[in-house]
Structure formats: structure tokens, C-alpha cells
Amino acid sequence: xxxxxxxxxxxxxxxxxxxxxxxxxxxxxxxxxxxxxxxxxxxxxxxxxxxxxxxxxxxxxxxxxxxxxxxxxxxxxxxxxxxxxxxxxxxxxxxxxxxxxxxxxxxxxxxxxxxxxxxxxxxxxxxxxxxxxxxxxxxxxxxxxxxxxxxxxxxxxxxxxxxxxxxxxxxxxxxxxxxxxxxxxxxxxxxxxxxxxxxxxxxxxxxxxxxxxxxxxxxxxxxxxxxxxxxxxxxxxxxxxxxxxxxxxxxxxxxxxxxxxxxxxxxxxxxxxxxxxxxxxxxxxxxxxxxxxxxxxxxxxxxxxxxxxxxxxxxxxxxxxxxxxxxxxxxxxxxxxxxxxxxxxxxxxxxxxxxxxxxxxxxxxxxxxxxxxxxxxxxxxxxxxxxx
Amino acid sequence: xxxxxxxxxxxxxxxxxxxxxxxxxxxxxxxxxxxxxxxxxxxxxxxxxxxxxxxxxxxxxxxxxxxxxxxxxxxxxxxxxxxxxxxxxxxxxxxxxxxxxxxxxxxxxxxxxxxxxxxxxxxxxxxxxxxxxxxxxxxxxxxxxxxxxxxxxxxxxxxxxxxxxxxxxxxxxxxxxxxxxxxxxxxxxxxxxxxxxxxxxxxxxxxxxxxxxxxxxxxxxxxxxxxxxxxxxxxxxxxxxxxxx
Numbered sequence: 001x002x003x004x005x006x007x008x009x010x011x012x013x014x015x016x017x018x019x020x021x022x023x024x025x026x027x028x029x030x031x032x033x034x035x036x037x038x039x040x041x042x043x044x045x046x047x048x049x050x051x052x053x054x055x056x057x058x059x060x061x062x063x064x065x066x067x068x069x070x071x072x073x074x075x076x077x078x079x080x081x082x083x084x085x086x087x088x089x090x091x092x093x094x095x096x097x098x099x100x101x102x103x104x105x106x107x108x109x110x111x112x113x114x115x116x117x118x119x120x121x122x123x124x125x126x127x128x129x130x131x132x133x134x135x136x137x138x139x140x141x142x143x144x145x146x147x148x149x150x151x152x153x154x155x156x157x158x159x160x161x162x163x164x165x166x167x168x169x170x171x172x173x174x175x176x177x178x179x180x181x182x183x184x185x186x187x188x189x190x191x192x193x194x195x196x197x198x199x200x201x202x203x204x205x206x207x208x209x210x211x212x213x214x215x216x217x218x219x220x221x222x223x224x225x226x227x228x229x230x231x232x233x234x235x236x237x238x239x240x241x242x243x244x245x246x247x248x249x250x251x252x253x254x255x256x257x258x259x260x261x262x263x264x265x266x267x268x269x270x271x272x273x274x275x276x277x278x279x280x281x282x283x284x285x286x287x288x289x290x291x292x293x294x295x296x297x298x299x300x301x302x303x304x305x306x307x308x309x310x311x312x313x314x315x316x317x318x319x320x321x322x323x324x325x326x327x328x329x330x331x332x333x334x335x336x337x338x339x340x341x342x343x344x345x346x347x348x349x350x351x352x353x354x355x356x357x358x359x360x361x362x363x364x365x366x367x368x369x370x371x372x373x374x375x376x377x378x379x380x381x382x383x384x385x386x387x388x
Numbered sequence: 389x390x391x392x393x394x395x396x397x398x399x400x401x402x403x404x405x406x407x408x409x410x411x412x413x414x415x416x417x418x419x420x421x422x423x424x425x426x427x428x429x430x431x432x433x434x435x436x437x438x439x440x441x442x443x444x445x446x447x448x449x450x451x452x453x454x455x456x457x458x459x460x461x462x463x464x465x466x467x468x469x470x471x472x473x474x475x476x477x478x479x480x481x482x483x484x485x486x487x488x489x490x491x492x493x494x495x496x497x498x499x500x501x502x503x504x505x506x507x508x509x510x511x512x513x514x515x516x517x518x519x520x521x522x523x524x525x526x527x528x529x530x531x532x533x534x535x536x537x538x539x540x541x542x543x544x545x546x547x548x549x550x551x552x553x554x555x556x557x558x559x560x561x562x563x564x565x566x567x568x569x570x571x572x573x574x575x576x577x578x579x580x581x582x583x584x585x586x587x588x589x590x591x592x593x594x595x596x597x598x599x600x601x602x603x604x605x606x607x608x609x610x611x612x613x614x615x616x617x618x619x620x621x622x623x624x625x626x627x628x629x630x631x632x633x
Contacts, residue, residue, distance in 0.1 A: 002492050004489050004492050005489060005490050005492060007489075008485075008486050008489035008490065009486075009490075012475060012478065012482075012486055015477060015478060015482070016475075016477050019477040019518070020477050219473055220469055220471050220473035221473050221474075221475065223439060223469070223473070224467075224469060224473040224487075224534075225490065226439060227437050227438070227439060227462060227465070227467045228462060228487065228490040228491055229459050229462045229463045229490070229491065229492070230490050231459070
């Protein structure tokens with residue numbers, strides 16, 4: 001491979017990015033405007049205003065033999081600042097308020113809650129002696145933020161109340177759903193959206209790549225490059241590099257804008273780096289989709305339209321938008337690569353999960369496989385049918 | 389012979405664009421390929437530079453089969469396409485340097501050639517302006533420079549002066565004459581008969597993909613008892629134009 005050719009093509013693409021208004025908007029201004037708009041709309045701007053959730057609590061264990069456990073849990077929930085606790089004497093009244101949208105969730109503490117806690121502390125390592133129970137949590141399915149934000153907060157408070165600093169992976173007598181590593185302190189709606197937003201910006205690379213190839217083909221520029229000794233490998237490498245640089249600029253801008261509007265994920269440099277790497281790998285997937293689009297499209301205008309075949313499902317099913325959709329749509333999300341990018345970034349940035357967490361590694365693997373397949377398919381299709 | 393075309397046939401589905409063309413071009417020769425629109429000139433050039441695969445027949449450039457060794461051929465040639473193909477967001481100089489880099493030219497040589505060609509085609513003052521702001525004639529000239537910056541042994545110039553004003557056309561003619569002095573082999577397609585007469589050592593007239601006449605402008609004029617090449621061309625291809633009308 002001749003790097004003089006590769007770098008001169010990369011340089012050309014970067015100049016295009018800066019000099020062509022449409023490309024500049026899609027790659028640089030769009031993520032900036034998007035982040036600022038979402039930051040302003042969902043409470044990140046200012047940084048001091050935090051979203052609170054109204055939670056109704058029905059304590060069935062207030063008259064049991066060990067009521068101090070449930071009282072301690074309620075006290076800890078009240079102290080989170082993000083939750084506003086409202087006591088209900090029975091589940092029916094609480095459910096009525098939930099249906100009317102007065103509260104966003106109902107937490108039902110079972111009558112054997114204290115007994116269960118006690119049994120755990122009497123024999124922490126002998127699960128056969130535990131009294132197992134389940135804390136029921138009902139959520140307002142109409143609120144995407146409630147469904148996303150409340151369960152991890154409740155889980156964290158419950159863990160801190162009942163188990164103190166016990167390792168999270170050990171079995172427990174009390175369950176409320178999937179365990180989480182969320183640090184729920186002054187989180188805004190924007191904090192829950194930000195990971196999806198990073199994926200969201202990169203998705204539009206599909207359109208940029210498709211338009212660029214379709215335009216160059218229409219103007220005879222691809223044919224002209226093809227007359228030089230430049231090989232397909234050199235040309236495609238240059239495209240991969242320049243689009244990864246574009247993705248890097250986009251993600252950096254989104255991070256910078258998010259930081260400006262008050263987004264402060266409590267993670268280290270290694271997690272930050274991994275977040276960037278995941279988005280960069282994902283950008284290759286979108287280069288592949290862009291090439292497939294350019295192969296199908298006969299003109300730059302058609303390329304813009306066809307690009308949405310890849311953009312829309314990824315945008316609606318795989319980013320922050322997806323959590324507000326129906327269960328079947330959420331299940332469909334597992335078939336788009338952006339879902340795994342958002343999932344990995346949520347684990348890293350929101351839940352503060354370590355980079356070695358199985359969820360993140362699995363997500364990274366899926367995104368990498370998808371990217372390799374999309375890119376190879378795009379290259380093969382474009383070389384065979386798209387150059388003419 | 390530096391270019392050997394032997395019984396070349398190129399079909400696009402049911403259309404035969406080139407139909408059994410055989411031709412040889414010597415080193416240092418300036419060869420004109422003439423013919424009406426759709427005669428097969430550009431298709432022949434596209435096969436010569438490896439953009440199109442021949443349906444049958446063989447084409448070799450300095451002994452390299454364009455089908456088997458297209459990269460070798462691409463290293464030897466410079467192609468100026470009929471439609472200007474330039475990156476409008478790059479400056480004139482950047483366009484030229486990009487194509488020099490794609491031919492892996494050494495930096496110093498690239499700089500020297502770029503300056504020299506920009507000067508010869510009177511684009512030095514506008515070299516740092518974006519090509520998107522150029523006039524049509526300036527775009528055509530930069531299109532030509534991009535094809536020749538790497539100092540190729542063979543140049544394929546597909547209607548390089550079309551839609552140029554008289555001054556620009558004469559500047560390009562002088563430039564092409566300069567290539568001839570440097571002993572470059574040039575294949576020139578053109579619709580301007582006076583251009584072919586002025587520049588070409590030999591011309592080949594093709595119609596319906598077939599070679600219908602071959603010789604120096606003088607030989608053809610003598611053979612068809614014509615005052616100029618245009619009269620020869622009309623005698624040879626007028627039937628087709630009349631049929632089309």
C-alpha cells in the first residue's frame with residue numbers, strides 16, 4: 001500500500017469536510033446543534049437543575065416483626081434528592097395515582113421484607129436459610145425517562161440499605177429486577193440520553209458517505225481516480241480513515257457540547273477512551289452502509305433518500321429514542337448496531353461499569369462484527385456494481 | 389509500436405460501440421481519433437486506459453496487456469477525460485497535486501511540474517482559487533494539467549479543447565505541440581478538424597465503431613481530393629449524419 005496516495009486522499013476528504021457547507025453542517029454543525037438543543041430541552045443546561053421523580057411507596061411491612069428495615073429503605077430513598085417519596089396506605093390508591101400520571105412509579109415493599117433482610121444478615125453465606133422475597137416496582141410506561149432511570153436508582157438504594165458494601169455478584173434474598181451499577185446522584189434526563197446521542201451523531205455518516213460517493217461518481221471523479229495507479233484497497237483505506245476522523249471530530253464535539261451544557265459522567269480516562277473507540281468502530285459500520293447506499297442510488301439526491309433506510313431504524317430503535325417505544329420495537333432494536341453502541345456507552349458513561357464488564361465486551365464484539373460485515377459488504381458491492 | 393489494438397470489439401448489451409478495430413500507434417506519434425458523436429472514440433480510450441474490459445480482441449500499451457496488467461498501463465498513461473472531472477472544493481493547485489500524489493510522484497518533482505504546467509497554461513495567478521469559482525475554460529485547462537502532471541509517456545486527450553475560447557484553444561494547442569517535442573505519444577480525440585490537421589501526425593476516422601480511414605492529414609486530403617480534413621470527414625461520415633437527419 002502506498003501511503004502517499006492514501007494520505008493525499010484523506011487530506012482531500014478533510015478539506016471537503018471543512019469547505020463544503022452541506023458536509024460541514026452534517027459532520028460538525030449538526031452534532032453541535034443537536035447536543036445543545038437536547039441539553040436545553042432536557043435539563044442539562046445550567047447543570048444545577050436536576051430532574052426528580054415522584055415515587056409512591058406502599059409499605060406492607062410497617063407492622064411486621066422487623067419494621068426498621070423498610071423504614072430505613074424509605075429514609076434512604078428520600079435522601080437521594082432525585083426521588084420524591086409519597087407514602088400510600090394501600091396499593092390500589094397508589095396505582096390510581098400512577099395511572100393518572102401523578103406519580104411515575106410505585107414501590108411495593110412486601111410484608112416479609114424485614115424478615116428477609118434479617119435472614120440474610122443471620123446467615124449471609126447460606127442462601128438456604130434466607131427468606132426470599134420480591135420488591136414490586138410499577139412504572140409509568142408512558143415516561144421513557146422513568147422507565148430508564150428509576151429501576152437502577154431503586155436497585156442502588158436497595159443494595160446500599162440492605163446489603164451495605166457486599167459484592168454485587170453474590171446471590172440475594174430480595175430482588176427487584178436486573179442488578180445495576182448506577183451511581184444515582186443528581187442525574188438529569190440528558191444524562192440518560194447522552195450515550196444514545198453519541199451514537200445518534202455517528203449514524204448520519206451513512207448519508208455523508210453515500211452522498212460523497214454518489215456525487216464523485218456522477219462527476220466522473222471516481223473514474224478519474226480509477227485511471228491512476230491507485231488501488232481499491234488504497235482508496236477504501238483512505239475512506240475509512242477520513243470517515244473515522246470525521247466520527248472522532250463528531251464525538252469530540254458532542255462530548256465537548258455535552259460537557260458545556262453540564263454533562264459530567266463520573267468515569268475515568270480509560271472508560272472515556274473506550275467510549276471513543278466504540279463510536280469509531282461504529283463509524284466504519286456506517287461507512288459500509290454509506291457504500292451500500294451509494295451502490296443502490298443512481299444520483300446524490302437518491303442517495304440522501306436511500307440513506308434513511310439505514311438511518312431511521314438505527315435512530316429510532318438503537319439510540320435514546322428506543323426506550324420510549326413498544327416492547328416489540330425495543331426487541332427489534334437488537335437487530336441494529338446502534339443499539340449495542342448505545343448500550344455499551346450507557347453502561348460506561350451512566351452506570352459507570354468497568355471496561356471489562358461482560359455487557360460492554362459483548363456489545364463491543366457485536367459492534368465490531370457488524371462493522372466488519374457492513375464495511376466488507378459495502379466495499380464488495382460498490383466495487384462490483386457501484387463504480388460505473 | 390507503443391499501442392497495439394487488435395480486432396477490438398466492445399459491446400454494451402445489444403449495442404456494439406467498437407466493432408473490430410485494429411490500430412497501431414508509434415512511440416512519439418500524435419494520433420488523432422476522429423468520428424461523429426457515438427462513433428466509439430471515447431469507448432476506445434476507456435478500453436485503452438483499463439476502465440472498460442474489451443468484449444474481445446486485445447489491446448496492449450507498451451507491451452502490457454490492458455486486461456492482464458492494468459496497473460502497469462495506468463502508471464504509463466495520463467488521461468484527460470472529455471467531461472471535466474475536478475474537485476470543485478479544492479484549489480487548482482490542490483487538484484493538480486492530488487493527482488501527482490496519486491501517481492506517487494516525488495515531492496520536489498511534483499512541485500516543479502505543477503508550477504511549470506500552471507504557468508504554461510496561464511493558470512498560475514488563479515492556482516490558489518477554488519476550482520468551483522473557475523470559468524469553463526479554466527476548468528478545462530486544469531483538467532488537462534491534472535492528466536499530465538506526472539509526466540506520462542502516453543497521453544490520452546479526449547476532446548481537450550471542447551467549449552474553449554479561441555485564445556485558450558491556441559494555448560492548449562501550443563501545449564500539445566510541446567508534448568510532441570518531448571517525444572510523448574499522444575492520442576487525441578476531437579471534433580475540430582482544424583485541430584487534428586494542425587496537430588496530428590496521423591488520424592484515424594471511426595464510424596459505427598469501425599475504422600473507416602487511416603493516414604496523415606495530407607494523405608487523406610490527397611486520397612479524397614479535399615481542401616481540408618473537414619471535407620474528408622464529411623465525405624466519410626456525411627452519410628450517417630444525413631441518415632440521422
